[in-house]
Amino acid sequence: ITILAIESSCDETSASVVRDGVVLNNVVATQKVHEEYGGVVPELASRAHQQNIIPVVEQALKEAKVEKKELSAIAFTRGPGLLGALLVGTAYAKSMALALNIPLIEVNHMQAHILAHYIDDPKPPFPFLCLTVSGGHTQLVVVKSHLEMEVVGKTLDDAVGEAFDKSAKLLGLPYPGGPLIDRYAQEGDPHRFEFPLSEMEGYNYSFSGIKTAILYFLQKEKRKDADFVAHNLKDICASIQYTFIKMLMQKLKRASRELKIRHIAIAGGVSANKGLRETLAAEAEKQKWTVYFPDFQYCTDNAGMIAIAAHYKYLAKDFCEQTVAPDPRLAI
Ligand code: ATP
Ligand code: MG
Numbered sequence: 206i207t208i209l210a211i212e213s214s215c216d217e218t219s220a221s222v223v224r225d226g227v228v229l230n231n232v233v234a235t236q237k238v239h240e241e242y243g244g245v246v247p248e249l250a251s252r253a254h255q256q257n258i259i260p261v262v263e264q265a266l267k268e269a270k271v272e273k274k275e276l277s278a279i280a281f282t283r284g285p286g287l288l289g290a291l292l293v294g295t296a297y298a299k300s301m302a303l304a305l306n307i308p309l310i311e312v313n314h315m316q317a318h319i320l321a322h323y324i325d326d327p328k329p330p331f332p333f334l335c336l337t338v339s340g341g342h343t344q345l346v347v348v349k350s351h352l353e354m355e356v357v358g359k360t361l362d363d364a365v366g367e368a369f370d371k372s373a374k375l376l377g378l379p380y381p382g383g384p385l386i387d388r389y390a391q392e393g394d395p396h397r398f399e400f401p402l403s404e405m406e407g408y409n410y411s412f413s414g415i416k417t418a419i420l421y422f423l424q425k426e427k428r429k430d431a432d433f434v435a436h437n438l439k440d441i442c443a444s445i446q447y448t449f450i451k452m453l454m455q456k457l458k459r460a461s462r463e464l465k466i467r468h469i470a471i472a473g474g475v476s477a478n479k480g481l482r483e484t485l486a487a488e489a490e491k492q493k494w495t496v497y498f499p500d501f502q503y504c505t506d507n508a509g510m511i512a513i514a515a516h517y518k519y520l521a522k523d524f525c526e527q528t529v530a531p532d533p534r535l536a537i
């Protein structure tokens with residue numbers, strides 16, 4: 206089974222080839238145009254996907270030494286994501302499947318973030334609990350099988366990745382600021398400044414209150430010292446990151462205890478965060494958890510995760526029709 210997978214949900218155009226469950230490569234073109242706007246501009250994203258998709262797919266096939274006629278199926282991200290961006294990948298995948306007369310496989314982007322754990326070893330056994338933390342989502346998911354997942358908790362407002370990026374913006378850092386906060390935080394004191402934690406019901410999260418708290422805090426401190434941010438950047442980043450991680454860990458610990466699941470994974474762009482990884486590793490000792498981290502290249506958006514998800518859908522003969530449409534709000 207050889208599948209070509211395409212990801213185009215946000216600002217990464219990516220293609221990957223998977224053969225018999227082995228992901229052969231993962232070509233990612235990250236769009237630079239959004240940097241100067243401080244966030245992803247949907248119209249520019251879809252134009253950049255149009256420019257990138259052919260070279261990215263050609264490179265993936267060439268690198269994998271796979272001819273188009275050898276392909277068993279074409280997979281694409283159906284959602285969630287930006288409609289205009291999803292349309293580019295969807296249309297491309299459809300026409301290629303039609304031309305080659307092979308099956309088409311639609312993939313849910315959030316399921317794929319989780320299934321990235323099946324690209325390399327160690328692979329988590331079912332059921333496991335996955336904290337999916339990305340630019341648009343923050344979810345606690347009970348993963349029962351490759352294709353059966355249940356969201357038991359989620360953010361009721363901002364995603365944690367979005368909270369990282371918006372906080373970074375308040376600090377004058379360029380987009381996406383999450384990785385920069387992570388980097389400065391490593392040399393800062395996480396206990397220097399304190400921010401209030403929001404407590405939501407059940408396993409749910411909220412990250413919008415803390416963003417406002419950070420805004421007011423910075424405004425107040427800047428009135429005393431105009432260069433407050435420049436003078437304290439590392440400590441501010443460390444303190445913000447500490448607060449986000451603490452919020453993420455509280456619900457994760459509770460869900461693990463109550464649902465009695467000790468295999469814990471993290472997925473999505475924020476799972477690249479070093480502070481989160483260290484905290485989870487330390488907690489694993491205390492809670493007797495086995496924890497799973499995806500390889501860095503499979504944390505943020507990539508087609509490798511779409512390819513591995515498609516492999517399991519192919520095994521289940523879960524194909525879709527040519528009439529399929531992208532769904533910006535596709536749920537797990
Ligand atoms: P979704 O998957 O919810 O549709 P998305 O695809 O835009 O959203 P991803 O590509 O999975 O999100 O992740 C991007 C997010 O991850 C950005 O918010 C970015 O700041 C954040 N991120 C990436 N690396 C780090 C890091 N080291 N620390 C904190 N945040 C990070
Ligand atoms: Mg991105």
Ligand code: FE
Nearest residue numbers: 314339505506
């Ligand atoms: Fe994503």
